Amino acid sequence: MTYKYIIIDGNSQSSMSLQTHVSTLGDFYFSGYVNNAAQGLNLILEESPDVVFLGTNLTDSNTESNFTLVNELYKYMVVLPKIIIISNTKEVAYEAMKYDVYDFLLKPFQRIDIIKTLLKFKKEKSFSSLLNQVNFSQAENSQPFLNNTKISNSIPLVEEKKHNFIENGIENEVTKVDFQFDTQEIKNELIDIVKQSLDSKPILVQPEQIIEQKNNILCVKSYGDYRFIEFDDIVYLKADNNSTDVMLSSGDSITAFKTLKYFESSLPNDFVRIHNSHIINIKYVSRIHLGNSDCYLNKGKIKLPFSKSYKDNINTIIELYASNDAKED
The missing domain is CATH 2.40.50.1020 (LytTr DNA-binding domain)
Incomplete structure (x- = not known):
């Protein structure tokens, strides 16, 4: 899978250096570069990247207003891209964390730091993909029970499989688990979770039931x-x-x-x-x-x-x- 990224930074040379490091991973597609916040906002909305490298030395703003770009995105996007702050100083890191950014990279770039950040991103994406692609034969019972369930952190490899298990004398099939797991333990964890979901159907609170309190x-x-x-x-x-x-x-x-x-x-x-x-x-x-x-x-x-x-x-x-x-x- 290929992930799209853009760079918003006031220094074109550091942008080229960053592109060079990212290109070695192979799974990331460079989709654009701008040097100011106004054009950066437009580029994000136009390209819908997976990752945004945001510098703190933009040509049209100061460090403080750079982070307001993150708040601006909430006006237009339901799900924001992962924002990775890039800066010459560590002092900016604390301020950046207030805006729920994904990570922080210090200039001059160390290749290993970039690799760690992007591998962490890919791992989370792979795990999310795993959860989204598990379909259950009993569709009426397929509630979003996985969201709060802890599963081990092994990275799955793509491979189409079907799992069968017998419950109360009835054979059930979990279809399209399109992943092969690194360990048998992880596979068993996921199958157990699916079995539990078929046994009980959660009672969910409807939004209209809480709207008066929310107001x-x-x-x-x-x-x-x-x-x-x-x-x-x-x-x-x-x-x-x-x-x-x-x-x-x-x-x-x-x-x-x-x-x-x-x-x-x-x-x-x-x-x-x-x-x-x-x-x-x-x-x-x-x-x-x-x-x-x-x-x-x-x-x-x-x-x-x-x-x-x-x-x-x-x-x-x-x-x-x-x-x-x-x-x-």
Whole structure:
């Protein structure tokens, strides 16, 4: 199988060096090179590569904005290509990990580092292909049970086979397991998993059953950790470069690797931006001091500044609560 890759990097010489190293593996097809983020986004959308080598010295952006290219891809793609960051300095590696990139390569390139990264990629692809190509004779029972099942890490070799087993006096056939395994142990593991799947049919929760709850929940992803937070528990959000700190009524904070602008467009109407660095939950507003440009939250325990550019939002909050008082009178 051939995998398509592109390079987005400000240095054409390092790009040629990278191509040379990758070409020795034989399974990777070079599909394009650009030196800036704008053209890089277009190239990814046009070519749909499997792997993107993304440099941090692009001609139209700085290191920080290079990584926002990754966030841009989520607007247009369901499944992103594997992003491999390439840089002259190790300091960029930590920042890159915030964006869930696949790997990091340091310049000047060491051939063995490139080989390790791409062999790891091929191994994952091969294993994924194995799971996708296992078909069951009892189609109504073929639920996605394999996703959470641990199977050994041997790399499969292509070879069409059929496996038969007898269960409760009935012969069953697992068709088109188009792989030969490196060890008998791995083969037995997969057959056991198939047998278990035919014995029980999982009860799956339908999306419409949880939509009401989902509408009141904010999902915050940090690396592989997903936090589900009720909107009513959020006091305010604070910008921190390209990440956002979500401040909770309990006093805890959670870091989300999304910009404040992202949350501004996705949160419900109870959340209002009052500053370049702050979005507040108006349910927690306890005082607004126009003279000092201060907004107090959570019974006065928190004081945040508001800026002139968001003064209209402050006035809207005041009018909202003032109108409630008028109705009560």
